[in-house]
Amino acid sequence: MNLFDVYPLNNITITKANGSYVWDDKGTKYLDLYGGHAVISIGHTHPHYVKRITDQLQKVGFYSNSIHIPLQLELAALLGKISGKNDYQLFLCNSGAEANENALKLASFHTGRKKIIAFRKAFHGRTSLAVAATDNPSLVAPVNQTDNIIFLPFNDSEALEDCFKKQGNEIAAVIIEGIQGVGGINVASVEFLRKIRSLCDQYGSVYIADSVQCGYGRTGKFFSHDFAGVNADIYSMAKGMGNGFPVAGIIIAPHIKAKHLMLGTTFGGNHLACAAALAVLEVIESENLMENAAARGNEIMSRLKEFESLKNVRGIGLMIGFDTTESNASLKKNLLFNHHIFTGEAKPNVIRLLPSLALGEQEINTFFEAVAGELQISEPTHSA
Numbered sequence: 001m002n003l004f005d006v007y008p009l010n011n012i013t014i015t016k017a018n019g020s021y022v023w024d025d026k027g028t029k030y031l032d033l034y035g036g037h038a039v040i041s042i043g044h045t046h047p048h049y050v051k052r053i054t055d056q057l058q059k060v061g062f063y064s065n066s067i068h069i070p071l072q073l074e075l076a077a078l079l080g081k082i083s084g085k086n087d088y089q090l091f092l093c094n095s096g097a098e099a100n101e102n103a104l105k106l107a108s109f110h111t112g113r114k115k116i117i118a119f120r121k122a123f124h125g126r127t128s129l130a131v132a133a134t135d136n137p138s139l140v141a142p143v144n145q146t147d148n149i150i151f152l153p154f155n156d157s158e159a160l161e162d163c164f165k166k167q168g169n170e171i172a173a174v175i176i177e178g179i180q181g182v183g184g185i186n187v188a189s190v191e192f193l194r195k196i197r198s199l200c201d202q203y204g205s206v207y208i209a210d211s212v213q214c215g216y217g218r219t220g221k222f223f224s225h226d227f228a229g230v231n232a233d234i235y236s237m238a239k240g241m242g243n244g245f246p247v248a249g250i251i252i253a254p255h256i257k258a259k260h261l262m263l264g265t266t267f268g269g270n271h272l273a274c275a276a277a278l279a280v281l282e283v284i285e286s287e288n289l290m291e292n293a294a295a296r297g298n299e300i301m302s303r304l305k306e307f308e309s310l311k312n313v314r315g316i317g318l319m320i321g322f323d324t325t326e327s328n329a330s331l332k333k334n335l336l337f338n339h340h341i342f343t344g345e346a347k348p349n350v351i352r353l354l355p356s357l358a359l360g361e362q363e364i365n366t367f368f369e370a371v372a373g374e375l376q377i378s379e380p381t382h383s384a
């Protein structure tokens with residue numbers, strides 16, 4: 001049997017990983033500034049993480065949500081403490097798309113309404129509502145098309161206000177990434193997030209903070225939406241939550257009440273997933289990884305800005321993007337194949353950095369030596 005061919009692949013096979021590094025089957029060592037797409041939060045194969053999952057596997061790996069799973073309560077308590085959202089309620093699932101799907105569905109249950117506001121260049125996942133709220137027609141199958149999603153320009157408070165004035169009483173939810181990831185690292189402004197909060201309050205709509213990529217401490221705050229100083233009603237989480245173990249969830253403000261069976265899942269919140277998620281939070285806390293993400297991110301951004309030919313350096317913490325130009329259009333490929341450094345991208349010309357929150361000074365220096373080397377080749381006058 002062949003694999004269903006949906007991904008363009010780099011011809012690399014990873015067989016070993018540790019911290020911010022991975023090794024291929026030929027023993028070549030790579031610096032991982034992509035974090036397997038923002039997933040590796042505490043570093044590959046962190047010993048505490050490996051031990052917690054292994055110990056749990058020796059006891060019980062899975063039983064269904066029809067019984068008590070105290071690890072879920074332990075996870076909810078620690079998540080509440082570290083995120084500062086102690087009074088929120090946790091629902092666990094398996095992927096980012098599923099988290100957003102549940103968030104949107106819950107907003108509709110809660111308000112009795114059908115319309116969702118999403119934004120240009122948004123990416124919320126590939127399941128039916130999540131993909132309908134994703135601004136990329138090539139991902140949307142005919143069956144996913146719906147008039148219930150309204151796309152508005154990102155960071156445009158006037159357009160948002162206009163929309164609410166016209167049909168605010170039909171709006172179930174506004175869903176927004178705190179920093180658009182797949183869309184190319186676009187930071188939602190504080191003013192815009194506050195406007196969403198106040199319009200949702202005024203019209204009884206639900207503010208959903210898609211924190212799948214920008215959350216879990218990556219920006220130095222637990223949720224990047226927190227920079228606006230207002231709370232969302234629902235936060236969706238995935239990627240960094242399990243450091244590679246598939247675990248996701250939404251946290252839900254106390255005024256949104258649960259009813260039996262409105263949401264459900266077979267695998268969500270299983271014993272192993274909770275052990276992985278607990279290990280991640282324990283390491284984030286004990287190793288001060290949010291502080292590290294903020295400091296390393298600031299350093300990387302200010303050093304990137306020294307390169308004239310790297311444009312529009314942007315982001316917060318360790319969620320960083322910059323544009324390449326015609327003269328250095330092959331930078332991403334060259335970093336990978338000449339210097340063995342993984343980075344992310346967003347079409348057409350954005351390089352995204354989404355490393356582990358435990359990234360160190362040595363890794364940053366290695367990256368900048370490589371960048372300087374590459375840019376001198378394509379830009380001989382550069383002095384860095």
Ligand SMILES: Cc1ncc(COP(=O)(O)O)c(C=O)c1O
Pocket residue numbers: 095096097098100123124125126177181182210211212213214238239
């Ligand atoms: C902001 C955002 N939301 C949702 C998703 C979907 O997550 P998953 O691929 O786990 O379904 C992604 C994935 O890249 C994402 O970046």
